[in-house]
Every structure is written in C-alpha cells, then in structure tokens.
Amino acid sequence: MRWLQDPILDVQHLTMRFGGLVAVNDLSFQAGRGDITALIGPNGAGKTTVFNCITGFYKPSEGMVALRKPDGSHLLLERLPGYDINWKGKVARTFQNIRLFSGMTVLENLLVAQHNPLMIASGFTFLGILGIGGYRKAEKEAIEKAKYWLEKARLMHRADDPAGDLPYGDQRRLEIARAMCTDPLLLCLDEPAAGLNPRESLELNELLLSIRKDNGTSILLIEHDMSVVMQISDHVVVLDYGTKISDGAPVEVRNDPKVIAAYLGVADEEVEKVEAEIGA
Amino acid sequence: MEIFVQQLINGLTLGSIYGLIAIGYTMVFGIIGMVNFAHGDVFMLSAFIALIFFLILTTWLGISSVVLALFFVLIIAMVLTSLWGWAIERIAYRPLRGSFRLAPLISAIGVSIFLSNFVQVAQGARNKPTPPMVQDVIVLFQGESGYNVALSYKQIIIMVVTAVLLSIFWYVVQKTSLGRAQRACEQDRKMAALLGINVDRTISLTFVIGASLAAVAGTMYLLYYGVVSFNDGFVPGVKAFTAAVLGGIGSLPGAVLGGLIIGLIETFWSAYFSIEYKDVAAFSILAIVLIFMPSGILGRPEVEKV
Known part of the structure; x- marks a missing residue:
C-alpha cells in the first residue's frame, strides 16, 4: 500500500459531467511515487476522461487533483492553466491516437x-x-x-x-520520448501498447521500466493489454461506468470477482450468486 | 531592353515591400487559421509612425544624416507597431478564440475600419508628404536611345533592409525555440500546450513579429513614395494578401515569392500595357494561378487522412 503513504498523485472525489451524462463519478485514487500505476476498465469506463482531467484537457465538474512534489508541497492541477500543468506541475502525457x-x-x-x-x-x-x-x-x-x-x-x-x-x-x-523531454515527475500514457505487435510491446515494457528505474519518473497508464498491465504495474485501479470498482496490487485485482464480472459479464442464472459474492 | 531592366529593378523593390506585408498574413493564417484583415492598416499605421518620427528626428532633434535618421525611425516604428499588433490581438482576437470561425474575421474587419478612421481623424484626410529623403541614383548604363537605367539609393536601401530582416526572420522561425513553438502550435495547439508551451503567448509573439515586419514595409513604403494617406493600407494590404495566397498561404517563402511576383506583374504591366489596369492584371494572374494550383505556388495541398 505504498501509494497511500507517499502518493505523487492524489485524486479526490473527481466527477466529470457532460450535460446529463456522468462520465466519471466521485472517483478517488492515489498513484504512488515511483510506481507504475495502471488504470484499467472496459470500453467507455471513463479512463481517458480521468486522464483529460488530470492533464488539463477538461476542467473537472467536481473534485480535486493534487500533485505532490518531492519536497512535500502540492499543486492543484485542476486550477492551473493548460500549459502550466506540464511546466509547473511536471505532468506529461501521450495520446491513444498519436499526436x-x-x-x-x-x-x-x-x-x-x-x-x-x-x-x-x-x-x-x-x-x-x-x-x-x-x-x-x-x-x-x-x-x-x-x-x-x-x-x-x-x-x-x-x-x-x-x-x-x-x-x-x-x-x-x-x-x-517527447513527453520525457519535458522532465516530468508523472508520465501519463494513454494505451501505449495499442496496435503494437508482441515484440514491440515487450520493448515498450522495457522502456517504461527503464524510465522508472533510471529517471525516477512515476507512470500512470491506461492499458487494455493485460499482459502489459500484469507484468509491469505495481498498482491497478479498475473503473467501470465512471466509478472505481477495484484498487490494489495486480494479483488482488485479477482475482476480484467484481472485476471479472465487469470484464466478462455474468450469465443470467449466475447473477444472484455473483451479486452475493461481491456484496451488491 | 533598358526599360525591361529598369522595370525589373522597380518591380523587385515594390515586390519586397509586398513580401514583407504578406508574411504577416501568412504567419497569422498558419497559426490560428484566420485572415487578419487589419494587417494592411497596421502597415499604414506604421508608415504614419515612421513619418512622424522622421520629422521629429530631422527637424526637432536636428539629425542631419538621413541614413542615421532612417535607422532610428525603422527601430522606433518596429517597436511601436509591434505594440499595436500585440494590443490588437489581445483586445480584438484573443477573447474570440473559442468562438465560431467567422467571429475573429469580422472583428478583424472592425479593427481595420477603426485603424483607418483613427488615423484619418488624428492625422487628417489629406496625403501627408515627407521631405525628400534619399535622392541620389546610380546610373547603371545608358541605352542607345538615351534612356538611363538607374538604380536609386533608396531602392538599394529597400532591397538590402528587406533581405537582412528576412534572413533574421527566417533564422528565428527555422532555428530558434520560438520558431519551433510556432510551427508546433500551427500543427496542434492543444498538444503544444501539453508540452508546456504557452500557446497564447506564442500567438501574441506571432502578431508582434508580423506587425514589426509590416513596420519595416511601412517605413520602406514611405521612403519609396514619400507620401502616405490614411487609406493607403487597403490596396497594398489586399495585394499583400493576394501575394500570400499566390505563394501558398501558410508558407513563408511562398509569401515572399508571391510578393515579388505581384510586384513584378504590376510594374511590367504598367510599363508595357496600361497603368490603369495594373491591379486588374495582378488579380487576374491570382485567379488563373488559383484555378490551376489551388494551394498556391509553394503551399502544401491539404491531404485528408481517412
């Protein structure tokens, strides 16, 4: 639970509404300093919206996104103008579609x-x-x-x-590489392995691990490729319909029945059983 | 032959003035996709600033060296016109940036009307002449019919100043971080902001650079013609815009090339055909080029990726 003791990013009660649609609902999570934190969830779960709120693309409807600097001071990212999130906040990001x-x-x-x-x-x-x-x-x-x-x-x-x-x-x-040239404390990667073949995906894992090891940059990533998530991340946060359904080490998350239900769905006759299991 | 060489010299001089103004149009279009219709009037305003400071320097402060006076006038005009350019962007365009596409365009037309009326009220509606500044000429050669091909000192000054400032400007855009940021903002403003680039400031600096080049053009225009009036921004402005479109809007070398072409067409047409129809000629060439090369001479055609 290192992320609770020394978080680099502290997201509290983040809510993002588009008109009547609630894309992210009262989401709180922490990303640990020096950790690789993965944000996963089925399609449309609101992962990219969370990223957009962190990096200033959207102004969150409610909530707080705090970046804690190594000296202990913290910066409220949602109050900074777009360019200062990178320059003062030292947060860099990449996109799902390359930009x-x-x-x-x-x-x-x-x-x-x-x-x-x-x-x-x-x-x-x-x-x-x-x-x-x-x-x-x-x-x-x-x-x-x-x-x-x-x-x-x-x-x-x-x-x-x-x-x-x-x-x-x-x-x-x-x-x-371009994001790293801005000397970020936190690097946000939106599906870095999307569209890569297995070999490229492996190279990517090595690059990310070496960024963390050599440069001390914490990484927050959205990823669908479970092999990437399970191999390199220290901490996994699972979103479904804009709310957090699971949060913990990769092994815990993988065996969480809520996560399995969200990803695979459940057969009609099993609904009650699963609901009893997950306590819904 | 003699007439041809003489007109070539005249055309290149006029063309370099158009080229300087055209850069302002093409840069602003490149970075925010807007035609800054007030740019021609910024050029006119700078000619007035140059006129006023030339008179102050020569008559009140008694600087007798015209070249020295021109040098100071050029610097003062560039600085003051840059301030105007910055203020116009800040007041009339930036608040409308998130608005629909035509809003800043209409605002630009408003600024254009404001500037020409402001100068008309403040400086009067009549043509304002300067005392003759540089009059010496070099006779290059004499034709058989007794026609002298002359290169005047002021033409040399205009071409040299234009060439020097264009090379500085080219260096800024190609080699400095500001230029890289400008090109990055041209391609993807939001991504540039995510890399820590202050996009608003970069756009402001684009206007400042455009206005200072217009000030160079304004000072050179005043030096060349020796007279300026409040509505002198319109026709050179439209021609410089034409030059930018002809060269391929968004392309910097294109703007200079387009300016030179428009200048040459205009002078050659005046010399060989009819001076009344010189503007018709320049704009007809524009129409023809755009029919066959819609993205201009050096413009990149827009490729839609599917």
Whole structure:
C-alpha cells in the first residue's frame, strides 16, 4: 500500500459531467511515487476522461487533483492553466491516437518539448538573436538531452526524418520520448501498447521500466493489454461506468470477482450468486 | 531592353515591400487559421509612425544624416507597431478564440475600419508628404536611345533592409525555440500546450513579429513614395494578401515569392500595357494561378487522412 503513504498523485472525489451524462463519478485514487500505476476498465469506463482531467484537457465538474512534489508541497492541477500543468506541475502525457508534430523532424519534436528552458535561456528570443546570454549552451544541452532520449527509444538513425514518416511503433516510442523531454515527475500514457505487435510491446515494457528505474519518473497508464498491465504495474485501479470498482496490487485485482464480472459479464442464472459474492 | 531592366529593378523593390506585408498574413493564417484583415492598416499605421518620427528626428532633434535618421525611425516604428499588433490581438482576437470561425474575421474587419478612421481623424484626410529623403541614383548604363537605367539609393536601401530582416526572420522561425513553438502550435495547439508551451503567448509573439515586419514595409513604403494617406493600407494590404495566397498561404517563402511576383506583374504591366489596369492584371494572374494550383505556388495541398 505504498501509494497511500507517499502518493505523487492524489485524486479526490473527481466527477466529470457532460450535460446529463456522468462520465466519471466521485472517483478517488492515489498513484504512488515511483510506481507504475495502471488504470484499467472496459470500453467507455471513463479512463481517458480521468486522464483529460488530470492533464488539463477538461476542467473537472467536481473534485480535486493534487500533485505532490518531492519536497512535500502540492499543486492543484485542476486550477492551473493548460500549459502550466506540464511546466509547473511536471505532468506529461501521450495520446491513444498519436499526436506528434508530423511535419517537424524527430529531433525538432524533442526540442519543442524543451521550449520553456530554451525561451528563458534566450531571453524570449530577443537576446538570443543578439547573441547575448547562454542561448547556444542551452541549445546544445537541449540537443544532448534529445539525443539521450533518441538513444533510449532507439530512434537515433531517424533523428532528421519528419516524424510523420516513422512507422507506427517508432511513433509510439517517439511520443514517449517527447513527453520525457519535458522532465516530468508523472508520465501519463494513454494505451501505449495499442496496435503494437508482441515484440514491440515487450520493448515498450522495457522502456517504461527503464524510465522508472533510471529517471525516477512515476507512470500512470491506461492499458487494455493485460499482459502489459500484469507484468509491469505495481498498482491497478479498475473503473467501470465512471466509478472505481477495484484498487490494489495486480494479483488482488485479477482475482476480484467484481472485476471479472465487469470484464466478462455474468450469465443470467449466475447473477444472484455473483451479486452475493461481491456484496451488491 | 533598358526599360525591361529598369522595370525589373522597380518591380523587385515594390515586390519586397509586398513580401514583407504578406508574411504577416501568412504567419497569422498558419497559426490560428484566420485572415487578419487589419494587417494592411497596421502597415499604414506604421508608415504614419515612421513619418512622424522622421520629422521629429530631422527637424526637432536636428539629425542631419538621413541614413542615421532612417535607422532610428525603422527601430522606433518596429517597436511601436509591434505594440499595436500585440494590443490588437489581445483586445480584438484573443477573447474570440473559442468562438465560431467567422467571429475573429469580422472583428478583424472592425479593427481595420477603426485603424483607418483613427488615423484619418488624428492625422487628417489629406496625403501627408515627407521631405525628400534619399535622392541620389546610380546610373547603371545608358541605352542607345538615351534612356538611363538607374538604380536609386533608396531602392538599394529597400532591397538590402528587406533581405537582412528576412534572413533574421527566417533564422528565428527555422532555428530558434520560438520558431519551433510556432510551427508546433500551427500543427496542434492543444498538444503544444501539453508540452508546456504557452500557446497564447506564442500567438501574441506571432502578431508582434508580423506587425514589426509590416513596420519595416511601412517605413520602406514611405521612403519609396514619400507620401502616405490614411487609406493607403487597403490596396497594398489586399495585394499583400493576394501575394500570400499566390505563394501558398501558410508558407513563408511562398509569401515572399508571391510578393515579388505581384510586384513584378504590376510594374511590367504598367510599363508595357496600361497603368490603369495594373491591379486588374495582378488579380487576374491570382485567379488563373488559383484555378490551376489551388494551394498556391509553394503551399502544401491539404491531404485528408481517412
């Protein structure tokens, strides 16, 4: 129960309504610092909506999303303007459908993610043009960092190609590399293994584990691929129809009858039995 | 032959002014998908700012070197016009960003009317002349019929200043982080925000850059023609917009190329055919090009992914 003692992300009573539809209903959960936390659930359970609330795409109707910094201070993400969630909150995310800047090169995609430090170093470009300040040094460091992540995502040989020309699996890894270039404390991945073949999926697992180990970044991920979830996550939160139905270590969750019922459904004659089991 | 070379020089000068204005249209269109109809009037306003400061510097402060005065005028005009550009975006466009597509367009037309009327009231409706600034010419060669092909100093100044500022601008867009952020916002504004880019600020800076290039154009226009009036924003503005569309809207080299083409068509048509129909010629070429190349000369055709 490490996530309760030292959570990096503390979601309390999160509710998101679209008109009359309640997509997320009074959801509370914690993601532990240094953990890989998986958010799973059947289609339409509200997982991506939770992500959108955390990363500022939506303003939650109710509730609180607190990010706890290593120094103990915390930041209420739902009150920050969109760009500050990444810059001040240090939360980065990727999308279910890849959203790279496809017209820019792979390297440029990684440099865009380091825009803020570069802007400061170049005095909002004006000093940079005049050659004042440490712009060149900052640019060099930014390229070094981009190279580090290119190496890690094994995309070095494609650095100068337009991002849109990369094969699907490479684009997935590039999106993760780009998110990591913003130095996040929490990395939110929306179905990173979607559409990957088993080998690519395995490589992805290795990349995620090494991100946690080498960079100390906590990861929150939405995933349908149960092999990924069970292999790499420390903590699983299960959603169904916008409410939390289970929360715990992967093994506990896997054997939770509520989860099995939500995923597989139950036959008519067994409804009463299962309901008795899950205490509904 | 002599006339041809002379018109080529004149056309390139005029074309570089159009190109500078066209960049403002094409950049704003690229980043927020809006045609900033007030941009022509920002250009006119900058010519007035240049005129006023030129007179202040030469008559009140007694700077006798015209080149030095022009240099200061250029800087002052760029700074003040940038402020106007920033304020216009902040007041008239940003509040409408979440609104329907036509709202900022209508707002832009409103700003355009406001600016030309403001200048008309504040500065009077008559043409405002400047004292002649740079008059020397270099005679390149003399034709057999006694026709001198001349390159005037002011044409040299205009082309050199344009070339220098365009290269700085090109460097900013291609090589700096601001330029990368602009291109990123062009492609996917929400994703850019998720990477920590302050999208509103990037858009503001786009307007500032566009307005400062318009100020360069305004100062050069004043230097070239020596006269400016409150409604001078309209026709050059529309022509620069035409240039941006001709070059492929959203494409920066396209805007400069389009500006040069429009400038050349206009001067050659005036020289060889009829000066009254020069605008008809420029716009007819636009119509023809758009029929055969709908995305402009250097524009990327829009590919719909299914």
